[in-house]
Amino acid sequence: MRAQPEQQAPPVQRLRVRYAKRGRLRFTSHRDFSRAFERAVFRARVPMAYSSGFNPHPRISYAGAAPTGSASEAEYLEIGLAEVLDPAAVHAALEEALPDGLDVLAVAESPGGSLSDLLTASRWLLDVDVEPEATAAAVALFLAEESVTVERMTKKGLREFDCRAAVVSLAAEPRPGGARIDLVLRHGVPSVRPDDVLTGLRAVSGLDTGRAPLLTRVAQGPLADDGTIGDPLATSD
Known part of the structure; x- marks a missing residue:
């Protein structure tokens, strides 16, 4: 009988992130961006919460992505963390880890509810x-x-x-x-x-x-x- 996967603890903090797609990186697809962002949180050593199951993933929720080829100053996502951090520190760490053209503009505590419902x-x-x-x-x-x-x-x-x-x-x-x-x-x-x-x-x-x-x-x-x-x-x- 296959062993059941370990259940991960729920996030202790949720942060909402506003970011921009500028210049030539506006041609980055949503899939390419999600890969780049997951690498960025790893390099920045942000203590992410993970999903449960046999293939745990960092808790990142994307919402309202712009079409590929469009520039944007108003893209949003939400991350779940395993530790409580200062949003300003997360902002600085992500800004350092992401390439120029994918720029973090703001990080704030999530007040709860659905981010997608606000967009x-x-x-x-x-x-x-x-x-x-x-x-x-x-x-x-x-x-x-x-x-x-x-x-x-x-x-x-x-x-x-x-x-x-x-x-x-x-x-x-x-x-x-x-x-x-x-x-x-x-x-x-x-x-x-x-x-x-x-x-x-x-x-x-x-x-x-x-x-x-x-x-x-x-x-x-x-x-x-x-x-x-x-x-x-x-x-x-």
Whole structure:
């Protein structure tokens, strides 16, 4: 009879981490990042709590990861520790252990509850190589529509969905060499990504965004009634 695996003790502390994906490391996939982060906590000698079972893993919960290729200033995860530590010390240790471009921005005590439940919306900045006037006109046409249907290839094949319903706010302003689109997206099912909104802008206006736009998530968290996004590290249940 196979021996039962040793049961691991539950975490004595949970910390939430905000990190950024910058520069060329925005092309890091979620799987690649998770491997890099597990190596980082090992190198930093962070006393992680582990799951039970025949193949224990460090207790790391990821939430709301940005699509591969997108930059982000607002990625989040939660770790469970086997010892109580000062969050500032964990911040410094992880920052030292991770490569430049994967940067820890904040570490805070978890107030409990589900981190994923707090991440209900994101704010994105989309830099496109298009004249600001043409971009603003396309945004106006998009916002005037009740629904905008787009298609995207998913793991289950080609899927058709409405990208307009997820848009909380959308605006365009000039930037050097083109325009910047400021987008707030509500999270939901199906998940609408910023590139889906660019596809929708193209569908309603014929807007050609040129070369691959730079997509940067600048905030992620609970959506307030006024359309702003709160800080999930400062939110308690």
